[in-house]
Amino acid sequence: MTKAIMIQGAGSNVGKSILVAGIARACVRRGLSVAPFKPQNMSNNAAVTTDGGEIGRAQALQALACGLEPRVDMNPVLLKPESDIGAQVIVQGQRFATMKARDYGKQKSTLLPPVLESFRKIGKGRDLVIIEGAGSPAEVNLRAGDIANMGFAEAADVPVVLIGDIDRGGVIAQMVGTHAVLPENDRARIKGFAINKFRGDTTLFHDGMAMIAERTDWAPLGIVPWFTDAWKLPAEDVMDIASRTGGTLKIAVPRLNRIANFDDLDPLSATPGVSVEIISEGRPLPGDAHLILIPGSKSTIADLAHFRAQGWDVDLAAHIRRGGHVLGVCGGYQMLGHEIADREGIEGVPSIVQGLGHLDISTIMKPQKRLARSRAVHVANGEALEGYEIHIGETTGPDCENAWLEIDGRAEGAATRNGQIKGCYLHGLFSSDGFRQSFLSALGQPVAAHDYAAGVDETLNALAQHLETHLDLDGLLALAGEV
Template sequence: MESTLKALMVQGTTSDAGKSVLVAGLCRVLKRRNIKVAPFKPQNMALNSAVTPDGGEIGRAQAVQAIACGIEPTVHMNPVLLKPNSDTGAQVILQGRALSNMEANSYHDYKKIAMHTVLDSFSLLQSEYDSVMIEGAGSPAEINLRANDIANMGFAEAADVPVIIVADIDRGGVFAHLYGTLALLSESEQQRVKGFVINRFRGDISLLQSGLDWLEEKTGKPVIGVLPYLHGFDLEAEDAIAAKQELGDNVKLNVVVPVFTRISNHTDFDALRQNPDINLRYVGKGERLDGADLIILPGSKSTRADLKHLREQGWDKDILRHLRLGGKVMGICGGYQMLGHWVHDPDGVEGEAGSTVGLGLLDTETTLTQEKQLNNVSGQLDLDGESVAVTGYEIHVGRTVSVSNETKINPLITLTNGAEDGVVSECNQILGTYLHGIFDTFSAARLICQWAGAQGIQTHDHLKAKEQAIDRIADAIEAHLDLALLWPQLDEN
């Protein structure tokens, strides 16, 4: 078995137990000790993705973990990415490139082939780095998913790496989660588990001690540490939508984002959500798009299906009413496509082939294509007579054009390569763009918020805030985990 410093895998008792954040923190802990470390997740299922400098697509969690390591992300950090496009199917992305759409049963069989890709990427990272911190997916104890597993213990066994298991005590039932998860593993899998981490504990640790003693006695595994609940902690979510925010005394802008069934890259809104001058509210099924200065239609993995969902919720009528009252509307990626007159999918790229009538709020139409655009971009955003620098990334299929040669498109952004992105409507109430991460550049966020009616919002450095969050979890790990149980040689480095 690999040493825990050379490779360590973090598995969880449930989804959202804290695996992504714990791996990011462990990566930062090793970086602080000048250990060349990289993150790795064999298989990720998420609609929040990032574009790597080598032109591929990976889960956003691994891009954040790469920041924690102080390195550029690569496709090998997440060799298998599944992007759900229905309840039973997903787009399969191997080493950054879309392979095909597969139904769950087909992919279950394909995992035997995908394991070769996973091990290839892992071997490459191990040859380039002193340490690789590995993140599992969901729970290793899902009985129905254990055959051909490449995400949890199936990978750990194939790669011969040690494992720690993390559980979220804030959800309740933490001892049952940890004891039961270990009990459902095979004998060889149990042997590679080095210990447990309990996450998000509130209160007096002495009140937990009897439970910790019981767990260690019953399992023979040490509790490596108990991480406290970090109030106000905010780091990009892998897939779950983080709605909580701290508002200031004088909110200057109310933003409403409808949650589509296949909403993608909702991390676009983290920079707005973290600004105390902005009240950002996610609206779900059965709720109204009301009380907004700005409505933003987010990205979608299934644009036409989510456009249908939008209409079923009556959100199209809410948007029209909002515009009649003088409000502003913005669309990003799939949301941008919805704002035009038509969304065509002649080849059935996102589902059944056909065309869907758009909202008709921008004089454009979109045709979905087989080729996916994956680009990190920068340029100048022009709005209300002001021009500011902007950066972002494109992850989309389709080409959006004017519906008439006689119609002049007012581009929102001029990219550094001379290409144009996005549209500003003639009435100046509606705009669209393909750029994810557009609000991460504060100058661009400020200008768009100003266009929407908010003057002088507080400066928010999103990248700095991300670094501070990574340092905060690393500080907690160093304070509350017995790192000597994992890495006896750590202090020698």
């Protein structure tokens, strides 16, 4: 018998993803077989799955919390924003279309059948499926055809627990206001609520909990204090990217408008002795950085223009003249070359643009996307590493003869002859501890060994214990319904 419960938020970024991961790990520690599910996600930080597709990074973390390999059915619809008004639509792991928001709004109801199909697959043989909503059900103007929140909950007939974020203020209005605007059927589907991100003495909000319960008739399930170690878990939302300073080895990362697959930064931030500084627009790239890391992008050409608009191209050139190191990953790799040719208009208007010119390479954009989980070797010292590839475009040129990685017997990446400037398509490479230590130590500041995967696992266990302490998990599980 499989049961399911859906965690929805009274707003965006209330901490649903982390809560689902923590609840999942807590349930696994109780001996339950658990799987995560999110009907629709919006993120450019994707994970490549064992079955050859892509899902939101948060669902990959939740799978890890459950002791499972990530599968496309855990997040059957993924929206990857390419502009302010449009996104690439991924269905069951594969590209379905690129749509403007208005067009997607008209089409999303047609995606309910594959979403329900994936939900049934994920639940098969499990004790519990923990479902994460997206945004907020209070956006009742989007209720028609909804597949992310109450539309899915109704179609799958699952009960809902609503989460409020007290850190932003106005949490009583969030919860009671959501109750007020929801249609009666949706309102009745919410069985309980909890408050997240509390700072200080939780007893000070006991009266607030009682007020919410009185006005909504929902069961209060607890007040969850701020979990200070959340930064140690891979982030999905670009809003959660933050600098981690204090180390002697300094890595500067320009924050691109369409930054994608920025989980490359997580192992670096977690490494003792390393500072990762996220450089926002309007700020120069720091002159004392040992490494400038240009991350991936969902819209490389647009982000290259943004890079130049900040004057970062001038800062980068000065950094190189001082002997500083540069690494471009995926879109950042493409930017470092002489030219990016998008003759088919994959990223917008067909164009050929000049790159930053620090690697002797050029890139041609092609519609076929490469999705692969890959095992690689660091050519310089034979270190084994793992990662994933998720990109469009083919990069060639003389500096590719200085490939510094090898994947399944083929050369990968490019570098200048002195190795000062490097690029590659392999994401996740810094999750491999030995490679990360040797790569960073070669920058002139020795870095201590650090077991990144063990750190993530320890943090998930700590999160699970945090929720066991502050959340009524027995009460939450009692609300789960059979599916």
